[in-house]
Amino acid sequence: MTLAKPQQGKIPATVITGFLGAGKTTMIRNLLQNADGKRIALIINEFGDLGVDGDVLKGCGAEACSEEDIIELTNGCICCTVADDFIPTMTKLLERENRPDHIVIETSGLALPQPLVAAFNWPDIRSEVTVDGVVTVVDSAAVAAGRFADDHDKVDALRVTDENLDHESPLEELFEDQLTAADLIVLNKTDLIDADGLKSVREEVASRISRRPTMIEAKNGEVAAAILLGLGVGTEGEIANRKSHHELEHEAGEEHDHDEFDSFVVELGAIADPAAFVDRLKGVIAEHDVLRLKGFADVPGKPMRLLIQAVGSRIDQYYDRAWTPGERRGTRLVVIGLHDMDEAAVRTAISALV
Ligand SMILES: Nc1nc2c(ncn2[C@@H]2O[C@H](COP(=O)(O)OP(=O)(O)OP(=O)(O)O)[C@@H](O)[C@H]2O)c(=O)[nH]1
Structure with missing residues (x-):
């Protein structure tokens, strides 16, 4: 495949992840309405068959991102369909004459960001695009309510139906994997908890990861475009050091799934x-x-x-x-x-x- 050379450097891509309902789409909607004149292409991946996120985003920031710049990937979680879905989509996007200034990718709430970010090391992609950063959105109210903590009854119940279940807790694990991949953590929904609650959420989030990515607070995903789109990390070069539970458990390369x-x-x-x-x-x-x-x-x-x-x-x-x-x-x-x-x-x- 021969791609046109970018006019100036690589196109930055921001990966936005976070558990179901954390506020990813809301944050992107806000971003499109305050994009500082940038032309953004949006790749949206959703779990479930309705395509609600794409509908919510279409038309909300037409100047920054017209409907044809919104691409929905609907064949399952993006982390499982990298080769079949994501790479061809990126390739097509890069072949366009009118290339975007920035690419934003919203993963499904169940996706592991690691395989997606690793895909930016594929030679054809790496020469054209770089991961500006991975932004992990956290539902602070859900964390404060213990959603990702004491899930052990649920896991035990799942084990009864699936004795091969090797994971500790599906929610806990995903939460940690999405935090592990982050360059920026957005503690969202701060309107739903008080200052003490938020302090505990900060502590809990920090206790789940060994790295110390920047953590900021937000309500309704209101984060300045300059912050979200200006991380400048090049995460594809770092992702091998941010392994998910699955990668740590199955170094041999066994496929993961979302059967839970x-x-x-x-x-x-x-x-x-x-x-x-x-x-x-x-x-x-x-x-x-x-x-x-x-x-x-x-x-x-x-x-x-x-x-x-x-x-x-x-x-x-x-x-x-x-x-x-x-x-x-x-x-x-x-x-x-x-x-x-x-x-x-x-x-x-x-x-x-x-
Ligand atoms: N109170 C409150 N509600 C919020 C905030 N941010 C988002 N929401 C609401 O939370 C719900 C889920 O928000 P979305 O932006 O769709 O979340 P998402 O992460 O894109 O969800 P999935 O794509 O399904 O994983 C919506 O009803 C939002 O209006 C916030 O800061 N405060």
């Missing part, structure tokens, strides 16, 4: 009383320990669709855009949980709310 997690889409009809629906949805989420739920609802009489976003049982909702002519109105929600989540029971419980 499951997702499915629930389709419903119109929701006449969204306030009551969301209120009762909180109960279903808590009862079944749903990690993340997001999608769109059809509210009769409303020209716009209702975006529903749940992280644990905290739920946000707003009308995000009008249904377009010819678009099939309906309610579609993607549900993500640990692999022992009872899909049939969750489907039945959500369907009973309408």
Whole structure:
């Protein structure tokens, strides 16, 4: 493959990672609206079949990133599809005449950043692009609530169904792996906890990693573009020293997977009383320990669709855009949980709310 030579140096790429619902898309949305004149190409990878993040981002910062500069990778977690999906996508992007000033990659909330960053060492990519930095977004409220700490009951329960499970705790491990890869850690959602809580979160995050990347605090992902896009690290050269649990356990190169997690889409009809629906949805989420739920609802009489976003049982909702002519109105929600989540029971419980 022969690629056109960049006019000036390599294109910087920022990898944005962090657990499900930490605030990655919100941070990118803010970035696109305050991009200081930079033209950004966005590669978005999502776990679950609905493509909600791409929809949230399209049109929100058209000057910085037009719809054709938003590329969605939907064939599973980006860390598992590097060769088949990510490399060809990058290659196509680099072949474009009108190349971006900066590339931003949002990984799925379940992705290990290490294989993705390592892919920037592939010769064709390395000569054209460098990883400006890995930014790990942390849901401070979830950390304060112990989401990534004492998960041992869950792990024991998983072991009953999968005795080969070699991991300590899927949530804990992913949390640490995403922190391990970071050049910058953004402690997000500071509005949801007090100063003492935040201090504990800082301590807990620091205790999970041996390196000391910069940690900053944010709410609604509000971080200046100059900080997010100006790390200048060249992380592809360092990533071999930031191994994930999986790499440490399987130095022989065994493939990793995300079998510990499951997702499915629930389709419903119109929701006449969204306030009551969301209120009762909180109960279903808590009862079944749903990690993340997001999608769109059809509210009769409303020209716009209702975006529903749940992280644990905290739920946000707003009308995000009008249904377009010819678009099939309906309610579609993607549900993500640990692999022992009872899909049939969750489907039945959500369907009973309408
Ligand atoms: N209270 C509060 N809510 C936030 C903040 N940042 C994001 N949120 C909300 O958290 C929910 C998840 O945010 P997203 O930006 O979609 O999170 P994400 O990391 O992209 O989620 P996935 O792509 O599903 O992993 C949304 O409802 C956001 O509005 C924050 O700082 N404070």
